[in-house]
Amino acid sequence: MNLFENIRVSISGSPVLLFLGLILILVYSIFVYKTTLPQIRIWLKSILVFIRALALILIYLLLFDPILITTTKNKIEPKNLIFIDNSKSIKFIGNNSEVNKILNLSEDLKTQVTNSELFTFSNEIKTLKNIDSLNFNNSPTQFENIIRQIKKTQNVASVTIISDGLNNQGVDITNETAQLGIPFFTIGVGDTATEKDIEVQKITANEFIYSGRKTEIEVSISNKNLTGDKAEVQLIENGKLISQQEIILSETGINRLRFSYSNETEGEHKLVINSILNGKENNIQNNTKSILVNILPSKQKIAVISGGPSADLSIIITTLSKFEDYEIFPIVQTGGNKFLNDKNDLKVIKEAEIIFLVGFPSKSTNANLLKSVFSEISNPNKSVFLAFSNNIDLDILNDYKNILPFGITQISNTFGEAQISPQNIAYSIIGNSEEIKNWEKLPPINFTKTKINPTADSQVLLIENSAQNPILFTNSTKQKFIVLNSANFWKWKIQTSEKQFQLWDNLIINSIKWLSINKDNQKFNLKTQKKVYSIGEKVMFSANYYDATFEPVNDAIIEIEISSENNSHKVVLNSLGNGLYEGEFIPNKSGKYNYKTEINNSKFSNSFIVEPVEIENIVKSSDRNFLRQLASLTNGSYFDLTNSSELSNKLNLLYENKISYNSTDNELRLSFLHLILLIVILLFTIEWLLRKIFRML
Structure with a gap:
């Protein structure tokens, strides 16, 4: 909003000289019409004096390069950014009642919070225009996208996040939020109760194993509320059961066990660890994890x-x-x-x-x-x-x-x-x-x-x-x-x-x-961030490319062909400079994916695994501690979904306190206006016509 403040004129010469000149012009104009032939009435004489004086004054003013300056006051309104988690995990760990509460709260914030902008977030940020478009069907959840959007927006008063707190892809944003200097208000969604669950947490093994040589596969199994229960843990290779162990789930929540493994066949092999609980379990999506191992020639x-x-x-x-x-x-x-x-x-x-x-x-x-x-x-x-x-x-x-x-x-x-x-x-x-x-x-x-x-x-x-x-x-x-x-x-x-x-x-x-x-591998290297992914999880490809003198190559077109059992895709890597390239791919089906490319007639290939579980379905309870931490680090507040009625008032108060004003000067150089010259000509024309009409010499 712009408010008019004042108006003033600036000249380049001496004000005293300007004033004396104006007096002389006025005296001269009166003197010219003091005696006329024939004699005219006083009102006509006054008009002619005014016209002559005004025309000369305008000409005289132009010599001082006058500038008309108007000052306007600008109101700078801060923005209240509201981010709503639109990922699948909202429906997975919540219920229909909570989903309806999210929709109602979003509508209230949209109408009650001054200068608010609503967005949905999951694997990307989207502007939310219609609350009914929330479907909670995206994957995965990346909180770092919120930080990117905040940095693109100027003058932010507050950030509000409605989420279950599950940041299942991307970097931890806690340190970065504290540096923004913007209060975060977080609203926790979902069930925080810990349900019965067993999970294959980690598999540790050598990526490269020599043919015929025994090695050990170390497995970590975690459990929640299942202390003392029995479980079977299986080692499966390329779909075939290799070994199996029975464990009693520890009260510490972690069981560690080892499988002895060897293979005579050279090449890449998929190893799967599968856990089977002898009892009821609420979530079986995280009972399986895979790795890839490479069997090398024996010596x-x-x-x-x-x-x-x-x-x-x-x-x-x-x-x-x-x-x-x-x-x-x-x-x-x-x-x-x-x-x-x-x-x-x-x-x-x-x-x-x-x-x-x-x-x-x-x-x-x-x-x-x-x-x-x-x-x-x-x-x-x-x-x-x-x-x-x-x-x-x-x-x-x-x-x-x-x-x-x-x-x-x-x-x-x-x-x-x-x-x-x-x-x-x-x-x-x-x-x-x-x-x-x-x-x-x-x-x-x-x-x-x-x-x-x-x-x-x-x-x-x-x-x-x-x-x-x-x-x-x-x-x-x-x-x-x-x-x-x-x-x-x-x-x-x-x-x-x-x-x-x-x-x-x-x-x-x-x-x-x-x-x-291998020299070619030194000049060109292509890899993924890790070997095992979940459905919907972003696969990031990174490559380094150098020429024969090991100088970075920045203008190459690197196309990766990705193939699974029945599908194929192509990804073109983007150059980041300094010989670095990057690209991404989001798999929507499970299985083994092979990828390859060709550089200077040399072929490069590798693979990764996509587990048959969506990353949004792995965890069944919300992470409200993460949301509380975001609010605490930024001097904001945490709310439960059921007690967030005061949020709108807090956001509006922050908006009012952060309103600021600045003044803007707009200059108009009068000597550049053709209109003034036209007025001068018009005045002299009117004076000439009046003198002709009244037959004045």
Whole structure:
């Protein structure tokens, strides 16, 4: 509402000069008509003086650039925002009587609260124009949507929430509401009584399990008002019962149990925990929970190829053999076509995921072995750990420089002794920031006098102290490569104190982990926030995308194809900048969902599970403590649905107290108005006509 306050005129010149000019104009006009021919009556003379003076005054005023300023007072009215929970849980935990009370209260607030705006909320915010449109049929409930709407609205006096308090998707808003500085008035809906209920609360298991290896599935079962009752808990895999246990429900409300699990079949498997109560239960929707586990090949295949036996070779094989997760295939040449223990099956090179080259090639390496090894190494999908050792022949190695991540110059067959220092790189394969300083305490090793020049995109991790030559470096531009430019590194394992004893083992383990990471997965990663959802629960997809130089790609079109048993959907991810993408999907049926996409001819796929229960139906009692907390943190008030009659008065009082006013000046520059010039011309015209009519000279 705008109220007129005052009006004033501003000029750019001196008021004194303006006043003197007006006096002179008036005197001049009187003087002009003091004596006329012929003589005219006094009334006509007065009219002519007035017309002449007014015309000259208007012209004179324009010289001072007059500005007409009007001031209006603006009334700023705050808004009372009212949010009504329109989710399915309102009907699920309430009754018809409460639903009618919500409708009546909403109508009262709409008509009685000054400057109110009504909204419904669940998975989205909608303006409520007609109370009869409330159907309590949406899912899920997201209180964070209320915060977004408040932030979009200016000058909010109060926020009223009518809800059961079940925030079953999204973030906790309690901290954010306290920072808004707006009082929240909450009205609790639904039954707060705790009914008899058993729930599969949590399943804990390794996401990745090696084939044939036993692991444990830990399950947490919660109960309400069922102390001492018996229940059956089942482990089901791909629809088949695997194991079953009977439990007596604890008075603490939580039972924890373990299932032993193993599987020989590689791939992704769905595990279901199902609880069965031997008695009446009010809610069976939360008796089942699922997870997905990935069964991996039993062992990672690693080929160790050497040009001859050495202490360095022995320490690498010994270290690798300590770990059950690795299957080691050594090929050690002892001269000519002879191999240690007659193991020379070159098929293992092709089958191996990682290849260790130790002192390879040597002078005695035959052409057939050279061809087989470097043919496989040229495959960008093969990961390589190259350790020089004493018996390496750098002249032969230099013949394959086109596939190596370093250059070789000034070839020499001699080795020098060196003490090493780590580069300041935390959390690399040489350890974290606490561990890398221990590398300086290791005994000296030998390094080749040949000049080894890592490519510019390599990451140098260890150097020798005197000439700063690289000792250990990695490269992942074309393929995953780790190079250890040293001999007699067995000393790092044998001649060390107990504190440094683990540095070598950790180097090998971390190297294998780094070499095992798929490069494409580094450049592109697609995942969901979790693996198991409920019907109607929002599935959020997030992706990271980088180019060959690992610079973020922000303009890609990433389309995800989602398929279930009888349905398929497509979701296009939105770019958030910095190589990040995001999209969402809301499933309306239960089952296993597979999703996939293709980037630069590389395919990426994964899956998630949707449980056969709507998220709104999992809980059967309202969370009024949450609503009370919102009101308390914001200096508001909590009401039960039956005693909310005073709410309208409180909201109207807040509205009155928060009304504010501001004044607005509107300027009108008179010198820009053509109307004034037209008036001046009109006045002079009228004066001329009067003089003609009365035959004045």
